[in-house]
Amino acid sequence: MFLSLSFSISAQEKNSDTMDDQTQQMMKVLLQVMGEESRTPILRRPSDYDMKYEDVFFQAIDGTVIEGWYIPSTSNNVIIFNHFKGANRYGFPGHLEPWSIGGPGFEVNFLPLYKALNEAGYNILTYDLRGNGLSGPGPTPIIGAGLMEYRDVIGSVRYIKSREDTKDMDISLFSQCFGANSTFTAIEKHPEEFEGIKSMIAIQPLSAKAFIDGGVNAAGVDKETWEAAYERLTSRRTSDIDMPKSARSITFPTFLVQIRGDYSTKPYDMQAVFDNLPVEDKKLLWIDEGKVIRTEAYKYFPEHPAPVIEWFDKHMKQN
Numbered sequence: 001m002f003l004s005l006s007f008s009i010s011a012q013e014k015n016s017d018t019m020d021d022q023t024q025q026m027m028k029v030l031l032q033v034m035g036e037e038s039r040t041p042i043l044r045r046p047s048d049y050d051m052k053y054e055d056v057f058f059q060a061i062d063g064t065v066i067e068g069w070y071i072p073s074t075s076n077n078v079i080i081f082n083h084f085k086g087a088n089r090y091g092f093p094g095h096l097e098p099w100s101i102g103g104p105g106f107e108v109n110f111l112p113l114y115k116a117l118n119e120a121g122y123n124i125l126t127y128d129l130r131g132n133g134l135s136g137p138g139p140t141p142i143i144g145a146g147l148m149e150y151r152d153v154i155g156s157v158r159y160i161k162s163r164e165d166t167k168d169m170d171i172s173l174f175s176q177c178f179g180a181n182s183t184f185t186a187i188e189k190h191p192e193e194f195e196g197i198k199s200m201i202a203i204q205p206l207s208a209k210a211f212i213d214g215g216v217n218a219a220g221v222d223k224e225t226w227e228a229a230y231e232r233l234t235s236r237r238t239s240d241i242d243m244p245k246s247a248r249s250i251t252f253p254t255f256l257v258q259i260r261g262d263y264s265t266k267p268y269d270m271q272a273v274f275d276n277l278p279v280e281d282k283k284l285l286w287i288d289e290g291k292v293i294r295t296e297a298y299k300y301f302p303e304h305p306a307p308v309i310e311w312f313d314k315h316m317k318q319n
Helices: 021-035 111-119 150-162 178-189 208-218 223-234 243-247 267-276 294-303 306-315
Strands: 054-059 065-071 077-081 123-127 170-176 199-203 254-259 282-287
Touching: 021 208, 021 223, 054 123, 054 150, 065 150, 077 150, 111 123, 111 294, 111 306, 123 150, 150 170, 150 178, 170 178, 170 306, 178 199, 178 243, 199 294, 199 306, 208 223, 208 267, 243 267, 254 267, 254 294, 267 282, 282 294
Parallel strands: 077 123, 077 170, 170 199, 199 254, 254 282
Antiparallel strands: 054 065, 065 123
């Protein structure tokens, strides 16, 4: 649901007087994608896949209550998962209305990936970012494309380090889109919180410039008009959402994934993230196969878990 936004844009704003009704509606959609929280139902749970689990909660570093699942296994390794915008710890009900309307038209279900990793011996913490799933909304219904949600990421790492049964475990991260932006931002702002992290898989972090060059431009929305509206809505500047810049602070092995033909962004963004990673042990998987819908990437590993298990087996001690 959109916030109540006014689009009576002043005549001084470039091209605003020629924006037709369809373009204004597209701009509302784009603002909602980048600036407003959204919730979807948690339709599946680990017990549906014969996994034991705990309902858990912890605080982000600003006090926001974050809800999640802890799925225990047999090793001394734990993987912390988050999700893309509009999803939650289960996935995304894109096969059901109203989320199928204007959406991908298919479900994203993370549980098969959790199951594969759990059977491979990995403990899992997976959580809803603020304003998603069952987690608290934070101070406002405005999201920060990772610029506020990084507080949730740090909270998740602190939670694992505080539990008696997990405090000595090796930690890796699995972060997706909105969640990947949040993780990158957290590492850039507070690198001390991530000392000892063993590795990360990051699916489709997204910079504002690439989103403007991709989705905003494709919608026929003028760049300057979009940036002004985004700043009014969020009190953020699009230049703040710069994932290649944040990538320079990552110091552990990182595996990046991107749909090459994703119409909402541009390949140069992910390539710059990869190039800026200051680590030798890094990997970039381009998903080709003619896919152009961004959401396809989030169901790729639940359907093909072997590369995930191989990556974490390589970077975490087996015990």
